Ligand SMILES: Cc1ncc(C[n+]2csc(CCOP(=O)(O)OP(=O)(O)O)c2C)c(N)n1
């Protein structure tokens with residue numbers, strides 16, 4: 003008889019979080035700070051626009067998890083692809099897409115990345131090798147595996163970064179994909195963004211094996227647990243993993259991370275305590291960590307960072323203005339893009 | 345008795361083949377397992393082994409012969425001690441037909457009667473309470489769970505979170521974690537688990553956060569739940585309810601907005617229920633949970649919060665398979681279900697102002713379809729408009745049209761008009777979404793068209 007999962011004793015040994023930390027140069031430190039702050043300010047603005055009724059439907063914010071996509075993208079080379087689920091705004095910013103196009107998609111306007119037809123969960127950019135933006139939990143994992151397959155097929159040397167949540171990693175197709183990825187040694191890095199919750203479900207209530215880095219064991223896919231709140235640790239792991247994937251085949255990185263906001267805008271997040279969130283913010287904030295190092299190392303002054311913040315806020319505000327003032331798609335767009343006309 | 349060796353069928357579709365080579369000759373002694381000859385089917389060359397022992401008395405079909413019919417005699421095997429005279433009364437004969445005799449056709453029996461009230465009449469003097477559709481659904485589940493201990497509810501966020509759309513509010517508290525169970529995000533897995541539990545004697549209610557995610561699980565809904573009773577010759581019933589919101593919500597884009605009514609309605613072995621009102625929700629969900637068959641119960645997220653009348657009748661159960669006339673009229677019949685009923689009622693109101701009297705049929709159940717109510721209504725009005733949120737091609741409207749062709753062709757005064765979503769994936773942009781979904785004005789226009797009113 004099925005019963006609710008109770009907190010259980012772990013029978014397997016827990017993986018240790020990798021202690022490897024990249025030695026950031028001055029410019030890397032500053033870049034990581036900038037990139038993460040851009041994500042945070044963008045997401046804050048998106049939350050605000052949602053509250054104003056400018057963004058409809060679902061809207062999943064990435065606040066708290068910024069170090070993950072930022073560190074990973076610092077380790078990629080041109081041509082590497084990425085794909086994720088619906089919590090995707092940051093992934094697009096991190097691959098260098100214009101905030102205006104992203105924000106205008108959130109508001110459903112013609113200047114959006116999908117001409118307003120996709121919405122926040124469904125955005126894509128061929129130019130930046132970003133393959134979505136998927137609303138169906140787990141679907142991106144098989145698709146990402148297919149992108150890696152195409153890389154191997156074409157011999158182009160590219161790696162596909164395939165992101166999924168802790169919740170997604172329980173879907174059956176994830177394991178079908180793992181098996182094929184290893185069977186054919188496809189160049190893919192699976193990133194499990196373990197933010198501790200899938201909507202209101204804490205990992206221990208949904209997963210018999212909560213050590214997600216070990217989810218590839220029965221497929222002979224190596225895995226590592228990484229402090230996903232420390233962008234240097236993410237970068238160090240990503241650099242190695244991407245190299246490994248290019249040369250050998252699939253690898254899993256479990257990113258220990260945390261989302262500060264609710265699952266989506268309508269989630270009151272009653273399944274966790276305010277304290278828990280507060281503790282993560284105060285002790286592990288990915289942006290504060292870099293900021294502290296920058297100030298302590300004398301890489302910039304408090305005023306310099308304030309200036310940077312101002313610049314970023316200006317970019318984000320500009321994207322919001324654009325997104326709100328941009329016209330809705332023309333009515334004729336309703337009928338386009340259903341099939342390619344031949 | 346000499347044994348006849350027959351041309352074997354070596355694939356399910358093989359009716360004839362080429363006997364390419366003999367590997368034995370007349371007079372050879374053979375034991376079972378010896379290869380006698382090779383034959384070519386439409387797909388491959390196969391060896392034919394003997395299953396008997398004896399001496400090859402006669403080879404009747406020469407090597408190299410094409411088009412040898414399955415089951416024709418290709419050689420005679422003499423048993424121990426027999427001589428050639430044993431073959432005297434065996435003559436080469438035409439092949440016996442492989443195909444089974446033409447089956448005799450039988451009419452489909454009437455749908456089995458289920459043990460819920462056959463009447464949907466609400467007695468005079470019944471009082472009503474105001475409830476949201478959400479509360480009506482919750483009450484239906486709670487009432488049934490109190491009466492039947494084998495019912496459990498399983499799905500994503502149904503327990504501690506109280507349901508992603510709060511439909512299972514309070515159920516964990518009342519029934520405990522044994523019967524209200526949060527799952528991992530593994531739709532295919534827990535849908536299959538539900539089917540197995542139903543085979544095992546339980547009565548699962550499987551909630552899909554939305555039916556869009558049931559596409560992950562549709563194999564179990566159709567191949568496992570719907571077909572097993574039939575495949576087991578009636579042994580293995582599957583009393584299960586698959587429920588959750590179906591169709592468009594609000595601005596959640598193409599992957600979260602599909603109407604699956606026509607998909608499930610296509611499947612024999614399923615019942616498909618789609619309530620509109622709180623009354624429907626209460627009475628039909630209770631019926632679904634009592635039904636011995638798999639029921640796909642299609643709710644609508646936008647209706648969850650709408651408050652309507654629910655009859656204060658103890659144990660209020662509605663019959664599955666019976667439509668309801670929501671509004672009587674004489675000029676045109678508007679047939680719909682779920683959210684479409686709201687559009688139809690709104691349209692009927694507008695039409696009334698324009699002097700057109702519309703009758704609104706709320707299907708309630710899509711499979712089995714209450715063809716009688718539809719046909720009777722169309723016989724009266726002579727016109728029909730169908731309203732659905734699904735796409736037009738092979739949709740519910742097409743089926744309803746066929747029903748009317750069958751049952752009321754001579755009564756029709758105008759071609760049936762279908763109101764559906766536009767034939768595109770649902771766009772996110774607010775303006776495009778509005779254009780894509782059907783609305784009351786579309787229904788009005790369609791009704792006026794059937795009345796040649798413009
Ligand atoms: C197949 C499928 N089932 C259910 C959902 C509803 N849903 C959307 S997000 C989500 C939780 C996913 O959690 P996780 O994978 O941990 O990602 P996170 O939201 O934490 O980034 C659920 C259940 C869905 N979109 N697709």
Ligand SMILES: [Mg+2]
Nearest residue numbers: 167168199200
């Ligand atoms: Mg998560």
